[in-house]
Amino acid sequence: MATRIKLKNSTVLDKVPTTSDINVGELALNCNTGSPAAYIQDSDGNIVKLAGAGSINTPPDATEAIKGIAKIATTAEVVAGVDDTSIITPAKLAGATPPTPSLQTVTDVGNITSTSITADAFIGDGSQLTSVPVPNLQEVTTEGNTTTVSITADAFIGDGSQLTSVPQTQDLQSVTDLGATTTALITTGGYNLGVLPSLP
Numbered sequence: 666m667a668t669r670i671k672l673k674n675s676t677v678l679d680k681v682p683t684t685s686d687i688n689v690g691e692l693a694l695n696c697n698t699g700s701p702a703a704y705i706q707d708s709d710g711n712i713v714k715l716a717g718a719g720s721i722n723t724p725p726d727a728t729e730a731i732k733g734i735a736k737i738a739t740t741a742e743v744v745a746g747v748d749d750t751s752i753i754t755p756a757k758l759a760g761a762t763p764p765t766p767s768l769q770t771v772t773d774v775g776n777i778t779s780t781s782i783t784a785d786a787f788i789g790d791g792s793q794l795t796s797v798p799v800p801n802l803q804e805v806t807t808e809g810n811t812t813t814v815s816i817t818a819d820a821f822i823g824d825g826s827q828l829t830s831v832p833q834t835q836d837l838q839s840v841t842d843l844g845a846t847t848t849a850l851i852t853t854g855g856y857n858l859g860v861l862p863s864l865p
Contacts, residue, residue, distance in 0.1 A: 684710055726750070 702717030727733035738751035743761035
């Protein structure tokens, strides 16, 4: 009949043998399902955990400088932003990061924002826009002398030498040389009856 060898053991949760329980070179086991482990006494009289959680063969906790074991953070822990010992996975990060709202969503919530909005164009008459500066002609021309916007003015101050794409003003003689008919009312201080063919 085979000889059965049974090592010293305990079934008590987290029970660790003492130097009085085992001698140097002896092996003792914890057989509890919640804390399985193996222990020896080394040559210096220390109880050493050879296997099980926290044993000498267990990798250390991971840090910025050391590779090791780390826990995966929950979505709640990611949102709280306090735990500095857990790892964040892409899925947990996506679950904790709110999606960037569209402009429509922002304006549906309220019509006030502290963020600058840049747009190439606005649809509508702009009557609902507030705090939008409207530059005057002086400010526009100070920034540069070219604009793609048509400028309508009742009068220009100066000789007009800096204006481009403006047809030159023609005198009455030049106009009548091009044609004897005009739809504009002409006011004069006198008539040269010799060149008028007929008067109404």
